[in-house]
Amino acid sequence: xxxxxxxxxxxxxxxxxxxxxxxxxxxxxxxxxxxxxxxxxxxxxxxxxxxxxxxxxxxxxxxxxxxxxxxxxxxxxxxxxxxxxxxxxxxxxxxxxxxxxxxxxxxxxxxxxxxxxxxxxxxxxxxxxxxxxxxxxxxxxxxxxxxxxxxxxxxxxxxxxxxxx
Numbered sequence: 228x229x230x231x232x233x234x235x236x237x238x239x240x241x242x243x244x245x246x247x248x249x250x251x252x253x254x255x256x257x258x259x260x261x262x263x264x265x266x267x268x269x270x271x272x273x274x275x276x277x278x279x280x281x282x283x284x285x286x287x288x289x290x291x292x293x294x295x296x297x298x299x300x301x302x303x304x305x306x307x308x309x310x311x312x313x314x315x316x317x318x319x320x321x322x323x324x325x326x327x328x329x330x331x332x333x334x335x336x337x338x339x340x341x342x343x344x345x346x347x348x349x350x351x352x353x354x355x356x357x358x359x360x361x362x363x364x365x366x367x368x369x370x371x372x373x374x375x376x377x378x379x380x381x382x383x384x385x386x387x388x389x390x391x392x
Contacts (some may be wrong), residue, residue: 229268232283234321237376241282242322246279246372248285248303258388263348266291267298277320277364279371282322290368294361301345304369307354308342318367334382337363345391 235241253259262285270278270291292299319330324377340358343365346351352365357365367377 230265231272232265232269233366234269234273234278234282235284237323237346237378239322239343242281242371242376244281244286246281246288248288249346251350254302254346255294260348261291263291263300267300270298273321276293276322276360277368279368281371281374288372290365290372292361292364292368299355300348301343301368302347302350304343304345304365304372306341306366306369307315309338310340310358312339313337314339315382316363318363320367320377322371323376323378331378333378335363335367335380336382337366337388339364356357 249259262280266278266280266283266289268285269275270293275293275366277290277292280287288303292300292301307350315334316337317332318335319332321330323331338358339362342354342356342360344352344354353364370377370380
């Protein structure tokens with residue numbers, strides 16, 4: 228049975244650490260496979276577009292991303308190509324809340340298209356070419372692995388919205 232994990236919030240110092248790579252042995256362990264399921268459950272229940280391991284207090288290079296009707300598990304992801312073209316869109320984060328516990332949103336400039344290498348849940352190397360929202364989410368989540376929050380990249384003002392339940 229999947230377990231809902233606690234999402235830590237800024238200014239927790241774990242969110243500012245650079246995450247370590249995951250070894251092939253660790254990736255195939257039952258505990259790690261359980262972590263994947265629990266992170267997926269947490270992302271869905273919190274209505275997130277993605278979730279990075281540092282957000283649950285684990286500084287390992289693991290992100291999960293909601294993609295249509297499935298979940299994309301990306302282990303040791305690495306962006307290999309970025310478009311010159313960029314765009315500014317609004318972003319929010321489950322780990323960046325205001326004093327009322329509401330998600331803070333703000334405009335962030337990101338590359339429109341990216342290519343990324345990663346390992347899947349079985350440890351197989353994969354490549355993904357993404358654009359638009361998927362490219363934005365991957366960049367946002369990989370930033371978490373490097374101790375970077377979207378508020379570090381704001382292109383203008385911030386605002387808070389209540390999360391719709």
